[in-house]
Amino acid sequence: MGKIPCVDTVQSCQLTLIGTTNASVYEEFTYPHFRFLLQNLTPDVPVVGIGVELAGNPIGLALARYSPQVYGQILSLFVVPSHRSQGVGTALMARMETELQHRGCTEIEINYLTSSNSPALEGILSHQKWSTPKATALICYASTDRVEKTKQPHLTQYLDCLLANLPADYSLFPWNTLTNKEREEIAQQVETDTLVRRFNPFSEEKKLEPLNSLGLRYQNQVVGWIITHRTAPDTIRYTQMFVNPKSQPLSRSTLLLARAIQLQVENLPHTKGTFRVDIDNTPMVKFVHRRLKPYLDEIRYAWSATKVLS
Ligand SMILES: CC(C)(COP(=O)(O)OP(=O)(O)OC[C@H]1O[C@@H](n2cnc3c(N)ncnc32)[C@H](O)[C@@H]1OP(=O)(O)O)[C@@H](O)C(=O)NCCC(=O)NCCS
Incomplete structure (x- = not known):
């Protein structure tokens, strides 16, 4: 018909x-x-x-x-x-x-x-x-199968290299071992610091994935985190990734990301991962295109358009 x-x-x-x-x-x-x-x-x-x-x-x-x-x-x-x-x-x-x-x-x-x-x-x-739609973010879709199949050993080598070069007074820790005192300090920063609020590690805590939600300490201070959430039985969303600008060559945050991905690949075969990168986060957008692309199944753009109603 x-x-x-x-x-x-x-x-x-x-x-x-x-x-x-x-x-x-x-x-x-x-x-x-x-x-x-x-x-x-x-x-x-x-x-x-x-x-x-x-x-x-x-x-x-x-x-x-x-x-x-x-x-x-x-x-x-x-x-x-x-x-x-x-x-x-x-x-x-x-x-x-x-x-x-x-x-x-x-x-x-x-x-x-x-x-x-x-x-x-x-x-x-x-x-x-x-209005003409504007790109607001990259939405990235990955899978442990894809990471395993990607022949380039870049992720492991990169991680080894980053870990080897991490100054001794920095250390990674599982987020669920955050102390109450540290939690209170960060909660206060969420109130007073707009940057920390943007990367609030305490949102959607019920869905927090303990396997690969990680923190970064520098001299006993929490200076960064990657917070992941289980959004479906087979899917982990990498929701928040933050390193205090004072402690931040980009490699510190990519260290968190690489370690979190590695933990998922090692422990949860045949699962998926997603994450979003705001388009104004230029270093991270570049990092996705230059480094992460081989491990991703798909990158989609998020768009936004508006209209004023008179
Ligand atoms: C998006 C959607 C709602 C459009 O509905 P629709 O009834 O086909 O829309 P209309 O017929 O009113 O208008 C679509 C316009 O786009 C044009 N169009 C359709 N497909 C197109 C294509 N591939 N390339 C360019 N233009 C296209 C149509 O020709 C029409 O323009 P015209 O009026 O100048 O001919 C429909 O495709 C849909 O339900 N998609 C799935 C859900 C979705 O993606 N929704 C949007 C996000 S929430």
Whole structure:
């Protein structure tokens, strides 16, 4: 069967605000971690879901959350493959913008990862006069299999070399042996130091992976850490990597990273790893491209675009 012409599809579609009664049919149209938002779509919750139906069948969903009177964030936009490129995504986005504006939002944002769907999404953003998307981060995907298969012995040699050159008053330690006193000191720095707050080691502690969350001490002071989280039974996210600038040639942080990767490879065969590097972290972005690429299955870019609603 050929495609239904764009104009017919959009004109025959029905866009509706989703409430508690019709939410369940749209659940599969958003990411698993946002489904709970659809399950709680009462009028007092600052979340908007717009569903689109064709001949009574759901074919798409836009989901957003907002802080009243200020700012809205598009969380997901989806159209079933058989009805793509017919204007449905654009219609959903236009309606979402109107709904967010009615709720007092003056600025809206969308964050997304590069994928085969990016050209279509970027087409919509351009039609709807959003800002040109800006890259915000690299999202890196790795696997222990890939590290094992990579013939270059760089990682091990690099680690041996870094460890050999580490001055004697530096030492690595498992993060779960952090003392209470050290914890209190860092917690205080999180309050007062914006850099430490950005790399807060205490976020999501319930998911902390003890195997390869590590700290770095210099003369009995904690000056750095790599904090990892188990995000799925077979996946470790390398969430925070920080070394105090005073103790920081880049090699100190890459030492933490290399050791953490080595621990995963040695102890958890056939598992995966992910990490994110902010695009403004230039030394680390360069390090990923120059050194880590051979061990990575994939590097994707995270993008962000905004629109001011007048
Ligand atoms: C992104 C998505 C919602 C777009 O929905 P859609 O209904 O196909 O969008 P529209 O038809 O309204 O508009 C897409 C525009 O991009 C264009 N487009 C589609 N594929 C394209 C491609 N590969 N290259 C360039 N442009 C493309 C379309 O031609 C259209 O532009 P036009 O109106 O000038 O013809 C849909 O592809 C989708 O559900 N993807 C999976 C989920 C996803 O990735 N969502 C985005 C992140 S949350």
